[in-house]
Amino acid sequence: MEIVIGVVVVLHLLGMASIAGGWLANFLGAARGLGVLVWGARAQLVLGLILVGLVQANKEPVSWAKLGTKLVVALAVVACAEIANARTRKGQGQPALTNAAFGLMLLNVCVAVLWPNPEA
Numbered sequence: 001m002e003i004v005i006g007v008v009v010v011l012h013l014l015g016m017a018s019i020a021g022g023w024l025a026n027f028l029g030a031a032r033g034l035g036v037l038v039w040g041a042r043a044q045l046v047l048g049l050i051l052v053g054l055v056q057a058n059k060e061p062v063s064w065a066k067l068g069t070k071l072v073v074a075l076a077v078v079a080c081a082e083i084a085n086a087r088t089r090k091g092q093g094q095p096a097l098t099n100a101a102f103g104l105m106l107l108n109v110c111v112a113v114l115w116p117n118p119e120a
Contacts, residue, residue, distance in 0.1 A: 001058045008051050015043035016105060019077070023102040027095075034085055037101060041081040044105075045074045061118040066111065073108045077101050 018040025025033030
């Protein structure tokens with residue numbers, strides 16, 4: 001089970017890297033940057049939910065307050081990315097929403113790293 005959790009964690013981190021890379025590419029004017037950001041946000045949300053299930057199945061302690069906070073922030077990241085993508089398709093640029101998605105992703109990283117995990 002540890003190997004499966006490790007693989008999902010790596011994929012989860014790649015989703016985070018996709019958000020950051022997509023934001024940077026979009027910021028620098030690349031046409032496909034926003035698509036990378038959107039798919040990275042989707043991946044982060046889905047893989048985060050899978051991780052919670054795997055950790056619970058492995059009978060490891062979880063902090064429900066931490067996970068709830070991370071879920072709300074992840075949903076906000078996905079919402080900002082999806083709305084920015086939809087508006088960009090209509091010809092309305094949305095740099096504020098992509099910046100918000102990136103900033104919220106950074107907030108989620110801080111919650112993940114700085115919020116202490118429950119004792120085993």
